[in-house]
Amino acid sequence: MVQSSAVQRQSAPTDLGPNYKWIALSNTTLGILMATINSNIVLIALPAIFNGIGINPLAPGETNYLLWMLLGYMMITATLVVVFGRISDMFGRVKLYNLGFAIFTLGSILLFLTPGSGDTAAMLMILFRLIQGVGGSFLFANSTAILTDAFPKHERGMAMGINQIAAILGSIIGLILGGLLAVVNWRLIFLVSIPFGVFGTIWAYWKLRETVQVRSRQQIDWPGSLTFLLGLTILLIGVTYGIEPYGTSPMGWGNPYVIAAIVVGLALLVAFVLIELRVSNPMFRLQLFKIRLFTAGNIANLLSGMTRGGLQFMLIIWLQGVWLPLHGYSYEDTPLWAGIYMLPMMVGFVIMGPLSGKLSDRFGARAFASIGMILQLVGFVLLTLLPYNFDYVWFAALLVLMGIGQGMFAAPNTTAVMNSVPADQRGVASGMRATFQNAASVISMTMFFCIVTAGLASLLPSALSAGLTQVGLPANIAEQIAHLPPLAALFAAFLGYNPMATMLPQTVLHQLPATTQTELLGKSFFPNLIAGPFMLGLHIAFYLAAVLCLIAAIASLVREKRLATPPIAEAADSTLSVAESARR
Template sequence: MQEKWIALSNTTIGQLMATINTSIIIVALPAIFNGIHLDPMQAKSFPYLLWLIMSYMIVLSVLLVSMGKLSDIFGRVRIFNLGFLIFTVGSILLYIAPGTGYTIALELIIFRIIQAVGGAFIIANTFAIITDNFPPKERGFAISINSVAAVSGVSIGIVLGGILATIYWRDIFLVSIPVGIFGTVWSYLKLKDVRERASRHIDIAGNILFAVGLIILLLGITYGITPYKNNPMGWTNPMVISALVIGTIMLVLFPFVEKKVNGPMFDMHLFKSRNFSISIFTAFVSAMGMMGLMYMLTLIFQGIWLPIHGYRYAVTPLWAGIYMLPMPISMGIFGVLSSRLANRFDPRWLTTIGLFISAFALLSLVMLTYDFSYMVLSVAITIYGIGYGIFNVPNLTVAMSSVPANERGSTSGILNTMRNTGYASSIGAFFSILILGLALTYPGTITAALTSEHASGFITYFSHIPPTEILFSTFLGLNTVKDVMTTVPPGVVSSIPAGTLKTITGHIWFPETIAPAFMNSMHDVFYVGFGITLFAGIISLFRQPFNVDDVSEKLEDQENR
């Protein structure tokens, strides 16, 4: 009896720590770049900025399936324990990284990758270890606790990063060290494998094909939102096009290779189960919608709503995280509740209803104006969180309960891979829509605003700001106008009345100026989010009936043989 609670608490701590670190760095980037003496908005600094954000997420996405399969071969707890150790070492290296400028920036990226390797070892095994230790009827509840930690970790990371960054930038890495040391020691002493290991054959071809293909594809998506020549985005960049094509071809070839090799990285025959396939697909789409919504809300708060309401740019990342808390809180509450409902009702209906609720919550956000009432927004994101909570746990339970015991590690890995790939894909998809909308409307909007302020001398400098720079400076809690002003010749600045300069460089002028165009583009994003989530809900209707009692008896028979 005690072993299952040790497994749940240990995996939940690991899941929480690993997911917190997907977002904790985002709001702390201004403090980090200030601490290492780099301007994050300089052209040479932009790749470092991008990789500090994306490297952790990309490494997680690439390694999760491989680590899941290795855990089936070498032991889930052994790989999980090693993950805690690697993650802790990475956190220590991040905290003590020496140097300044581009040298330490590169060091931080490398150490973030090491940290992500440890995170992949941890996350890849959490659902499998829980499934191994809990009887079928209790798995939904256990998975719900762990899933709540995973979803909440993203929001907690934003708030925690904002708080720690105001103290000392290295503290965002320090916070993981004591947790990592405790988790490493405790899991080594207390957590035990309860299942026999699978065959010891390692699918080298499949691992290489999947890892390289996914890396290339995600690199293409990442650089697709960066400016290329005179274009606001890089989707016409030959390197990006090549990466998308090559990565896609390699991933399309992956299942065909897996059917031919002995001891495949992932047993493609599992996809013959309709419930399993739908669970994997909806996990990807829902993760894409959820993370996309969190990014968009962060931009709305930091770029528009908070500055207009008098918040200093330096504190907007922190308050954006705080104002988004209703969403993860409702996800957590209804995630636990749905685990209980899944024992009484067919999970097919819970997953479908949950996705429909989330979809229509996204649709309701289209009615927001830039000066919206926070109460209206909080209700909408709470409803979204309710829908996601109702969907997520039954979906994971169905997937993990649909596979044999010796495939749970790789299944846990692919579930988390699809979720993290959804996170990364949301950046490419939703940011592209937003950037395209701003590219079309921003120049005319800013020209009219500067003309009305009798500051036409600034038009040349302000109308050519890349939309990507506007979004990233917003995301970093920086004042875009003050950053642009450093490029304006002193003679032009001196020709503008002092009162006009004070207005333009203040908290309110730029956010109010771009707000209509910004929100119109944001509405397009919400429409797309509504569409893909609704589609996932419709697909979820085609699951086969799933009865927990029947599955429990079948699995118990299999596991007792």
């Protein structure tokens, strides 16, 4: 077996003691849990946060704050993880993982202590969220690589399954915890992560050990790193602002700045690829794509992320904007209850995640990953058959089905990707995998929002105008309100505001009879009006997601079969070269 020239094992994980792998698993799981909780805890608490600093996120000129609070953290993690993964291969994964824990905790402390109010406070909070994102990027970039280093090959699937349960748990716990804490004080949603961050930072520094000795005199690929960071950041900013209204259009794809951002971002990414093909120590290891299993796994990972990222947002808006009000919940309470009603998806993932990971250690990843994507495909198709005012039993059953599908796919696919690369390149491989996943989440939310907004833009104005006229509003005012950007109504419902209260001018509302005001601001007027146009766009988005699931299933299926070999020692596994991995 050819020994990698880049790296040698200092010691096998077993030399660090029989419990080291569990120390690595528990610490990285805590890190991922904390990072994912904080990515979603803000979503539910946004109304309380903006009220606390005196900002109306739906007012003209203020929606930028809303977008950056929603997506800024995700954009930072999407753009930095692959760079940090490469740097971690150069300077030590554990060392930079520890640094990520410390930076994340610092960001949480700064957010808790955010001074002032108004625009100043909003800008500072966005900056502090970006600092959190830098810390989260170190955690995402290295946790998978540290687990792969710590566990022998025949146990990695199980470890990945447990670790990824933390990611799903974090996303759901964040929704519920944000709703509970925001009722007390918005600062508590940032305070809650500080003790865990301090503990995790100290524990990681004390217990985690470097198991790979990096080679000396490595150089950072500055041209590649900068073109990648700028290109992907500018592209994601352009895509994000594409969902904002521009002029009389409900979306901003005709905005010259959006077009310029997309063109410049893509041009920089093309330049990045050309640079990486020519430099001696590239940041993005393009030769890893010569490994069929690595390429197929990342394609499937990208497509899965494009279906999963926007799914949670759309289901939450469905619950908050339509189903929960129709079932008697006040708009202010819908964010918390939406998180609670999404719990069945977590249950499905918790059941299947570690089980499929453990079984894939024995039988290989291909069947589990492919069946997982097929189950998600079936779930998307069946969601289109539900009426907008569904029986929750069927909705919950579909959430469990999709959670099982995600659990069957996630751990086996991640394990297969990480097993396919040499030990000295696991950091950058982990970063590349996380980049595909995080960028896909941002793209997914944009894609779902665009499709649903397009459906609303085509059908909602006439439905809203007719409904408002029918209850007594003057035709000119009804027409004016009906042509407001539909995205404002979606954001209002998502934030827990009554959409009609945000769309109707207060001067007009106060001139209406009390019975008319009650009807307009009631729990059934807006849901019944928006349901038809909203479900049309949602069904199109679900069908597109089903197609992406099918392609991901095919990508998972065409990867090579797992060789029927007994478990091998981790020390031997660490010496596989790229070429040798490609032949497996």
